[in-house]
Amino acid sequence: MLLKIPQVLTKEQVKQAKEQLQKADWTDGNITAGYQSSQTKNNLQLPNDSLIGRQLGDMILSALAQNNLFMSAALPGKIFPPLFNCYQGGQSFGTHIDNAIRQVPGTPVKIRTDLSMTLFISEPDEYEGGELVMEDTYGTQRVKLAAGDLVLYPATSLHRVTPVTKGRRLASFFWLQSMVASDEKRSILFDMDMAIQSLRNKVQDSPEIVQLTGVYHNLLRQWAQT
Ligand SMILES: O=C(O)CCC(=O)C(=O)O
Numbered sequence: 554m555l556l557k558i559p560q561v562l563t564k565e566q567v568k569q570a571k572e573q574l575q576k577a578d579w580t581d582g583n584i585t586a587g588y589q590s591s592q593t594k595n596n597l598q599l600p601n602d603s604l605i606g607r608q609l610g611d612m613i614l615s616a617l618a619q620n621n622l623f624m625s626a627a628l629p630g631k632i633f634p635p636l637f638n639c640y641q642g643g644q645s646f647g648t649h650i651d652n653a654i655r656q657v658p659g660t661p662v663k664i665r666t667d668l669s670m671t672l673f674i675s676e677p678d679e680y681e682g683g684e685l686v687m688e689d690t691y692g693t694q695r696v697k698l699a700a701g702d703l704v705l706y707p708a709t710s711l712h713r714v715t716p717v718t719k720g721r722r723l724a725s726f727f728w729l730q731s732m733v734a735s736d737e738k739r740s741i742l743f744d745m746d747m748a749i750q751s752l753r754n755k756v757q758d759s760p761e762i763v764q765l766t767g768v769y770h771n772l773l774r775q776w777a778q779t
């Protein structure tokens with residue numbers, strides 16, 4: 554499932570992130586690339602131990618923890634600390650697939666990358682190009698979102714970032730291990746959760762809603778791993 558989640562960060566938080574990222578020390582993006590992706594990756598990244606990166610990453614994680622749409626769609630188990638990248642002067646990232654397993658730097662924690670995320674920090678009119686293009690069984694999707702918005706997509710997708718031919722594209726990108734590994738099962742749970750929530754908004758509470766909520770949790774119990 555590919556899902557666009559609007560306004561994960563407020564415009565004020567975006568402004569703050571941009572100000573911090575202006576003064577950060579950037580390095581070659583290949584620090585986190587595997588062999589195949591290093592052949593096509595041409596961008597800048599904040600180093601893993603960047604203080605600015607950690608602070609902004611925490612701000613993003615707190616915002617996500619309060620975002621119902623994200624929590625319902627992703628059912629996060631473990632989230633990789635957000636990384637930050639920058640493309641300018643024609644930089645791009647060719648077609649690649651993200652590594653299946655990632656170790657959180659400085660810890661023994663390993664994360665299976667079920668879902669990939671990009672949170673846009675630059676506004677779309679601040680740069681030309683820089684579209685995130687995913688290819689999967691659902692076809693080709695081209696994504697370029699407003700600053701503060703996030704796209705969540707299966708890490709099984711081939712994807713690329715088209716050259717940024719003008720301006721600068723700042724973003725945060727990271728991965729998560731979902732409590733429900735299967736994209737198909739997670740999508741069923743998400744659809745069910747959305748339907749129950751909209752039903753609840755229409756008719757308040759009813760024994761049927763209680764029963765359906767029970768079914769949701771019983772499916773989650775069958776399918777989730779913590
Ligand atoms: O910059 C992006 O939107 C995606 C970055 C990416 O695909 C990666 O670093 O693996």
Ligand SMILES: [Fe+2]
Binds near residue numbers: 649651
């Ligand atoms: Fe990627």
